[in-house]
Amino acid sequence: MISDLATPDTDLDLWLAQQTDKSLLRFLTCGSVDDGKSTLIGRLLYDSQLILDDQLASLRKESHNRTVGEEGIDFSLLVDGLAAEREQGITIDVAYRFFSTDKRKFIVADTPGHEQYTRNMATGASNADLALLLVDARKGLLTQTRRHSFILSLVGVKHVVLVVNKIDLVGYDQAVFDRIEADYRAFAKDLGFQTLAAVPVSALRGDNIVEKSERMPWFAGSPLVPYLEAIEVAQDRTQGAFRFPVQWVNRPNLDFRGFSGTVAWGRLTVGDDVLVAASRKPAKIARIVTMDGDLDSAIAGQAVTLVLDREIDVSRGDVLAHPGSVPDYSNQFQARLIWMNDEPAFQGRSYLLKIGAQVMPATITDIKFRTNVNTLEQAAANKLDLNEVGTVTIATDRPLAFDAYTTNPLTGGFILIDRLSNATLGAGTIEFGLRRAQNLTYQSFDVDRQVRAKMKGQEAQIVWFTGLSGSGKSTIANLLEKRLTAEGRHCYILDGDNVRHGLNKDLGFTEAARVENIRRVAEVAKLMADAGLIVLVSFISPFENERRLAREIAGDIRFTEVYVDTPLEVAEARDPKGLYKRARAGEIKNFTGLDSPFERPGNPELVLHGGTHEPEALADELYGWLKI
Amino acid sequence: MTLNRLTHLQALEAESIEVLREVAASFERPVMMYSIGKDSSVLLHLARKAFYPSKIPFPLLHVDTTFKFKEMIAFRDQTAEDYGFDLIRHTNADGVRDGINPFDHGSSRYTDIMKTQALRQALNAGRYDAAIGGARRDEEKSRAKERVFSHRNASHAWDPKNQRPELWRVFNTRLNPGESMRVFPISNWTELDVWTYIYAENIPIVPLYFAKPRPVVERSGTLIMVDDDRLPLAPGETPRLETVRFRTLGCYPLTGAIRSEAADLPSIIMEMQASRTSEREGRLIDSDSVGSMEKKKQEGYF
Ligand SMILES: Nc1nc2c(ncn2[C@@H]2O[C@H](COP(=O)(O)OP(=O)(O)OP(=O)(O)O)[C@@H](O)[C@H]2O)c(=O)[nH]1
Ligand SMILES: [Mg+2]
Numbered sequence: 029m030i031s032d033l034a035t036p037d038t039d040l041d042l043w044l045a046q047q048t049d050k051s052l053l054r055f056l057t058c059g060s061v062d063d064g065k066s067t068l069i070g071r072l073l074y075d076s077q078l079i080l081d082d083q084l085a086s087l088r089k090e091s092h093n094r095t096v097g098e099e100g101i102d103f104s105l106l107v108d109g110l111a112a113e114r115e116q117g118i119t120i121d122v123a124y125r126f127f128s129t130d131k132r133k134f135i136v137a138d139t140p141g142h143e144q145y146t147r148n149m150a151t152g153a154s155n156a157d158l159a160l161l162l163v164d165a166r167k168g169l170l171t172q173t174r175r176h177s178f179i180l181s182l183v184g185v186k187h188v189v190l191v192v193n194k195i196d197l198v199g200y201d202q203a204v205f206d207r208i209e210a211d212y213r214a215f216a217k218d219l220g221f222q223t224l225a226a227v228p229v230s231a232l233r234g235d236n237i238v239e240k241s242e243r244m245p246w247f248a249g250s251p252l253v254p255y256l257e258a259i260e261v262a263q264d265r266t267q268g269a270f271r272f273p274v275q276w277v278n279r280p281n282l283d284f285r286g287f288s289g290t291v292a293w294g295r296l297t298v299g300d301d302v303l304v305a306a307s308r309k310p311a312k313i314a315r316i317v318t319m320d321g322d323l324d325s326a327i328a329g330q331a332v333t334l335v336l337d338r339e340i341d342v343s344r345g346d347v348l349a350h351p352g353s354v355p356d357y358s359n360q361f362q363a364r365l366i367w368m369n370d371e372p373a374f375q376g377r378s379y380l381l382k383i384g385a386q387v388m389p390a391t392i393t394d395i396k397f398r399t400n401v402n403t404l405e406q407a408a409a410n411k412l413d414l415n416e417v418g419t420v421t422i423a424t425d426r427p428l429a430f431d432a433y434t435t436n437p438l439t440g441g442f443i444l445i446d447r448l449s450n451a452t453l454g455a456g457t458i459e460f461g462l463r464r465a466q467n468l469t470y471q472s473f474d475v476d477r478q479v480r481a482k483m484k485g486q487e488a489q490i491v492w493f494t495g496l497s498g499s500g501k502s503t504i505a506n507l508l509e510k511r512l513t514a515e516g517r518h519c520y521i522l523d524g525d526n527v528r529h530g531l532n533k534d535l536g537f538t539e540a541a542r543v544e545n546i547r548r549v550a551e552v553a554k555l556m557a558d559a560g561l562i563v564l565v566s567f568i569s570p571f572e573n574e575r576r577l578a579r580e581i582a583g584d585i586r587f588t589e590v591y592v593d594t595p596l597e598v599a600e601a602r603d604p605k606g607l608y609k610r611a612r613a614g615e616i617k618n619f620t621g622l623d624s625p626f627e628r629p630g631n632p633e634l635v636l637h638g639g640t641h642e643p644e645a646l647a648d649e650l651y652g653w654l655k656i
Numbered sequence: 657m658t659l660n661r662l663t664h665l666q667a668l669e670a671e672s673i674e675v676l677r678e679v680a681a682s683f684e685r686p687v688m689m690y691s692i693g694k695d696s697s698v699l700l701h702l703a704r705k706a707f708y709p710s711k712i713p714f715p716l717l718h719v720d721t722t723f724k725f726k727e728m729i730a731f732r733d734q735t736a737e738d739y740g741f742d743l744i745r746h747t748n749a750d751g752v753r754d755g756i757n758p759f760d761h762g763s764s765r766y767t768d769i770m771k772t773q774a775l776r777q778a779l780n781a782g783r784y785d786a787a788i789g790g791a792r793r794d795e796e797k798s799r800a801k802e803r804v805f806s807h808r809n810a811s812h813a814w815d816p817k818n819q820r821p822e823l824w825r826v827f828n829t830r831l832n833p834g835e836s837m838r839v840f841p842i843s844n845w846t847e848l849d850v851w852t853y854i855y856a857e858n859i860p861i862v863p864l865y866f867a868k869p870r871p872v873v874e875r876s877g878t879l880i881m882v883d884d885d886r887l888p889l890a891p892g893e894t895p896r897l898e899t900v901r902f903r904t905l906g907c908y909p910l911t912g913a914i915r916s917e918a919a920d921l922p923s924i925i926m927e928m929q930a931s932r933t934s935e936r937e938g939r940l941i942d943s944d945s946v947g948s949m950e951k952k953k954q955e956g957y958f
Contacts, residue, residue, distance in 0.1 A: 040922040044852055048663040080931070109797025110816050111950055120817055123800045124793045126846045133664060135844065147821040154823040183823070266660055276677040280710035288706070290674045319708035329662045331673035331706070344681055368821050382826055385681065441824045450830035452820045 052133045053256060056122075056152040057191075058180070059162035060172035061141035064193040066119050068162065068231035069138045070103025072253065075238045078127045079106065090114075097232045107138045118142055122152040131257040141172055146415040147368035150179050150455060154441070157261040158187040160252075161212075165198045165228070168208050174215060175401040178417060181219035182364055182457060184437055187261050188221045191252070195244070196230040202246045218404065223259065227252055265328035269353035270294030271431070271439050272302075273384035274346045278333050286317055286333040287342055292384070292438040294350075296334075297325040304340065305347040305355050305429035311336040345386040347429040347439065355439055356461040359427040360393070363456040366417045369446070373412040373420075373454060378485035378516035381424060383442035389516045390424040390444070391485035412454075421462060423483070433457035447515045477585075480560030484518045486656065488557040490582050493566045494575060494629060495592030496621050497607055498599035500638040500646070501566040504592065507647035509564055512656060520556055522549055523566035537618055543574060550578035557585045562656065570626040590650060591629045594638030596621050665853055669702065672841040674825065675804060676706040676788070679839050680713050682829035683786040686839075687779070689958060690716040690743070692728045693905045694861050695790030697735075698842060698850055701859050703788075704739065715742035717778055717787070721770040722747060723758065723907040725883050731862045746778035758909045759888050764948075767910075772957045776812050779836065786829075786837040789958045794846045798950035804843050810834035814953045838958065848928060855921040864902045865924065867916045871895035878912035 057065035073079055079087070087101055094102040094117075107123040108114055119140035127134050137152030141162075153159065159180050163173055180188065190212050198204045209226040216224060227236055228247055235241035236251040250258070271292040278286040296302075300313045315335040316323040326332045334348070342348075347355055367373045373392060381390035398409035398418040412418045433440030440458045445451070481488040491508070493501040502523055509519045527549055528535075535541040546569060553563045569575050579587050599621070600608040611619035618624040634653050636646040662670065679686050688703060690696050703712045718732060736743040748756075751769045758766040779787055793800045803819050805827045820828055831837060842850070854861060871882045873895050880887065882895040887909055889895070900913035901924075918927045949957075 040925060044855075044925075047852070048665065050664070052664060052667075107797075107800070109799075109801050109950070112817055121801050121819055123797070124844065125800065126794050126844070148819075151821045151823055155825075264660075275674065276681045276707075278707065278710050284709055286709075288677055290670060317709065319705040327660065327662070329667055329670055331670040331677075333708070380830070382828065384826070385678075437824060441826060443821075443823060443826050443828060445828055445830055450828070450832055452822075452828045455821065455823045455826075 047128075050128065050131065050133050051262065052135065053158060053259070053261060054135045054137075054156045055158040055160060055256065056137040056139050056149075056156040056185075057160045057162060058139050058149050058153065058176040059141055059191075060164070060167070060170040060176075061118060061143075063141060063162040063164045063167075063173075064231045065141060065160075065162050066104035066107045066123075066138050067102075068160070068191065068193065068229070068237075069123075069125060069136055070101075070106035071097075071231045071234055071237055072136075073106060073125065073127060074099070074101070074103060075234055076127060076129060076253065095232070097234070103231070120145055121148045129253070129257060134256070141176075143172055143175075143415060146175065146179070147366075149176055150183065150366055150368070153180055153185055154183045154455070156185055157263075158189070158256070158259065159185050160189050160191050162191045162193050163208055163212070165192050165195045165201075165204050165208065169211050169215065171402055173212075174404075175415070177216055177219060178399065178401045178404065179366060181221070182366060182417060183441075184433065184457070186220070186222040187259060188216070188224050189252070189255065190224065190226040192226065192228045193231050195228040195235065196233050200228075200235075200241075200243045202228075202244070205247075215404075225249065225255060227255065265293055266295050268293045268328075268436060269355075269431075270296055270300075270302075270348075270350045271355065271436060272296065272334065272348040273386075273439065274342055274344055274348065275385050277343060284335070285339075286315075286335045287346075287348070288331075288333045289385070290331045291326050291328050293328050293436050295325060295327045298323075301351050302336075302348045303351050303354055304342055305349055305357050306427065307341065307346075308354075309340040310351065311338050311340050313337070345384070347384065355429045355431050355436075357427050357429050358461040358463065359424045360421060360462040361430065362396070362419065362421050362459045362462060363433075363442070364417065364459065365392075365412065365420050365444075365454050365456040367412040367414060367454045369451060369453040370414050371453075372414070373418075373444075375410055376482050376485050376487070378447065379453065380445040380447055381422070381428075381442050382445060383428060383430060384439055386428050388424050388426050388428065389447075390422050391483075392420050393423045393482065394421045396420060419459070420456070422456070430458050430461070432460055477558050477560065480558075482560075484560050486517050486560070486562060487586060488560050488562065489586035489588065489656075490553045490557050490563045490565060490578075491588045491590060491650075491654070492553075492569070492575065492578060493564070493590050493592055494569045494632070495638065496594060496596060496599045496626055497568055497619075498602045498604055499592040499594035500636075500643050501568075501592045503643040504590075504636065504638075504647050504650065505564040505566045507643055508650055511647065511651055512562060517562055517656060518560065519562045519564060521564045521566060522553060522556075524568075527552070542571075543577070546574040546578060547581070550581040553578070554581055554583070554585060557582070568620050568626075570620045570624065572627045572630060575629060588634065588654065589629060589632040591632040591635045592638045592646075593628075593635050598639040665849065665856060668842075668845055668849060669705070669853070671825075671844065672702045673706040675827075675839060675841040676703055678827055678829065679786050679788055679841075680707065682827075683837070685782065685784045686714040686786040686788065687717045687744070687782060687784040688712070688714055688788040689790070690718045690732070691790065691905075692718065692724070692732050692862060693790070694850055694854060694865060695792065695842065697859050697861050698845075698853055699788070699790040700735070700739070700741075701857060702841060712741050714788075715744050715782075717744045717746065717782070717784075719771060719774045719778060720745050720747045721766075721774070721907050722752065723770070723886075723909060725862075725864055725881070725905065725908045725911075727864050728862050728905060731860075735860065744778070744782070746774060746781070748774035748777060757886070758907065759886075763910055767952070767957075768955070770907075772952060772955055775958065779812065784836065785831055786839055787958075788839045788841060790842055791840050791958060792845050792847070792850070793843050796949050798953060802840065802843070802953075804840055805829060806838040806840065807831075808836045808838055812836065813955065814838075816950060816954070848925070851921065851925050851928060855925065862905060864905060867899050867901040867919045867923075869897045869899050870913065872898050872900060872913060879915070881908055881911075881913055883908040 139149040139152035397406040
């Protein structure tokens with residue numbers, strides 16, 4: 029901006045109009061660690077005279093003892109704004125910088141090259157139109173160069189400039205540049221970039237940044253800045269199918285009900301017919317409301333409030349569209365997924381999915397393959413580790429409205445959120461919706477226990493609690509059930525209270541009746557596990573034989589015997605239902621622990637010490653042990 | 657008129673409105689920080705637009721350090737009256753009791769107690785799960801690194817090395833108990849964008865931004881306005897009238913004025929074009945040391 033100094037006698041409004049007419053280019057720098065991304069951005073700002081005097085002064089001071097160019101400045105310090113970044117000399121998270129030249133406005137995201145912070149590179153790439161992909165001339169293409177390229181193609185960046193940096197360190201050699209360019213073009217040919225240019229630069233010395241470098245007369249192309257000023261990346265979002273994700277229901281009083289949101293795609297005019305994607309309920313647009321007055325029409329990118337001509341049910345998360353071109357509406361789709369968490373993505377796990385304003389539980393039903401970022405080859409996988417990219421199918425609890433990411437990124441890009449920690453775990457781009465016929469998961473299997481459990485995102489199993497009355501079995505089972513349910517698992521607790529009063533109310537307390545009691549409970553647990561549930565059985569089950577029987581009935585279903593080992597004195601002191609008291613008084617006969625024995629389990633999977641630990645801690649211990 | 661492309665300011669405005677609506681829709685107890693400066697004025701204007709015809713569905717919070725310019729307080733109260741929003745004022749009562757001031761206790765201790773701690777008190781007291789602020793990425797190097805939805809742990813600390821990925825416009829607004837979110841709807845605006853928007857939309861701002869003769873003293877190159885008699889004068893130091901204005905507003909003893917004749921918005925915008933220094937130059941608290949903003953943010957400062 030400094031370059032076109034407005035003098036006080038210029039007409040401000042004219043000048044402002046020129047500013048407004050400038051187009052905006054959002055780009056990012058990416059590539060492997062230390063290839064010079066941050067230095068390049070610093071250099072770009074410096075050479076465009078966008079570094080102000082006070083910033084320059086503090087920069088000079090800080091550059092002491094660092095790699096500097098002829099100007100005595102370590103340019104990376106201009107963008108590496110975190111203390112840890114400056115200490116380690118690497119970029120950790122994206123820095124956003126804003127600048128403009130006579131021709132254009134720019135928002136640049138300087139992203140980290142370090143593999144550990146790939147998620148931050150993806151963050152920077154997701155909103156960019158163009159990427160500067162840096163390569164160190166001495167090193168050529170590295171794994172991170174390729175990984176970043178793949179992520180660019182995944183999030184749909186269509187314009188790439190291969191910046192061969194540190195060309196000063198290879199003596200400005202054309203052969204080096206040509207070889208790297210050829211290598212890269214070969215690698216990138218299937219990544220779907222619309223434009224791909226290559227330019228040799230020295231970020232540190234300023235070659236081919238703003239002006240053509242005299243040190244590389246062999247280079248016939250454009251230096252970096254003029255190239256960025258000229259390239260055409262605009263995509264006319266007003267032309268596509270109309271999409272309006274409802275963000276917020278605007279209801280100031282009983283007379284006004286509007287739907288606030290941002291037009292994601294296309295154009296809308298008052299009087300248009302629209303449909304709610306989920307319910308297919310039709311309406312007409314009565315008003316397009318803004319604080320500056322009603323509009324006749326609205327285009328992609330505008331934040332407005334729509335009023336419909338009739339009362340239909342619309343809420344946050346709904347998507348409005350024109351009747352002729354509605355979005356996909358399904359609870360299953362195929363997507364590409366980039367994983368951003370240390371804990372891998374597993375088939376069958378349940379997550380929260382957010383797309384537009386829609387949030388709902390979702391499960392990765394199948395990991396179809398993982399893409400090797402070096403070779404772009406696809407390999408079978410049953411999980412995705414940190415920074416890996418794969419193609420998956422996802423099932424959501426409810427159907428959702430979406431588009432293929434390539435036709436509409438705003439209704440086709442989603443994130444997955446951890447249900448417990450609420451961390452953002454991964455980001456995906458939808459390829460296409462799966463209808464039943466297309467859904468391989470359900471086509472290739474008979475409906476059996478595994479399939480049912482997978483639909484619920486879990487492994488069907490039985491957890492059998494044994495221990496004295498008052499030992500804490502039910503309390504622990506309840507805590508475990510709460511936690512699992514919060515994570516989206518489907519559980520059911522079987523215990524004396526819900527079985528004895530119904531199914532087993534014909535049974536007494538004779539030895540035969542006790543065996544029959546356990547047999548029935550074990551059979552019910554098995555049926556429930558067969559339906560895909562996690563069954564928590566909380567029964568005193570004092571005899572080793574009964575417990576063995578239960579395990580046998582379960583067959584190949586995972587069976588975990590948990591002995592809640594609470595000393596009799598403790599259990600009796602607690603006496604939550606007053607049963608010990610009554611038994612001591614002789615009102616109850618054959619009471620386990622008093623006049624009927626409790627056989628300590630010989631080989632339980634887990635022993636929980638109920639006398640010395642709080643139920644919360646025990647439930648945690650069990651949870652950790654089960655690894656559900 | 658058929659529009660085919662949004663202008664730069666229209667696009668920025670729409671993006672910010674989207675963020676504000678996302679906050680209103682996703683959080684139980686949001687609050688908007690109102691610092692009375694130009695960025696807050698823009699934020700307030702955007703919030704009015706975002707929810708129109710409804711009223712702003714959350715309160716505004718002003719953390720009053722007791723050393724704000726008198727004109728700022730007057731402007732705040734007038735604005736609250738004009739627009740009828742719910743204004744919460746908070747001052748750190750402990751700091752007042754202990755007579756904390758920037759002269760005797762130093763700017764960083766004063767800032768910590770009267771701003772950072774005061775803010776934490778106010779946020780805890782209101783049990784706010786989201787606090788909207790007017791910070792911009794172009795202001796400072798660590799701000800340039802921050803997400804639009806910036807996660808804070810239960811003690812309001814920012815963990816810059818472990819920010820949540822933020823892709824597209826899909827914001828993860830989910831929190832665990834005790835955690836909160838700082839939200840910056842005008843992250844992608846530059847100082848020039850703010851001024852041109854104020855001009856284009858005719859947004860009222862505190863008169864201190866416009867040049868006028870004001871009583872100042874000069875201290876190590878910084879012009880401090882003598883806003884009241886609490887400013888201790890050195891022996892022989894006498895305030896003199898100079899035509900100055902402010903590029904940024906904070907506490908009067910900590911905010912440097914600039915010599916300027918720019919008495920209206922066009923002149924301010926022109927002057928900014930020619931300026932060779934950044935707006936934060938006049939802020940004493942940010943220049944204490946490199947990385948001081950990041951440190952403050954880790955302690956819970958905005
Ligand atoms: N000789 C020479 N050195 C360079 C050039 N560009 C960058 N460097 C040096 O390379 C080192 C790394 O530069 P950075 O800009 O921090 O690299 P980066 O790509 O941003 O690194 P990350 O963000 O951590 O991935 C620094 O020491 C720079 O001074 C160049 O063109 N020539
Ligand atoms: Mg870097």
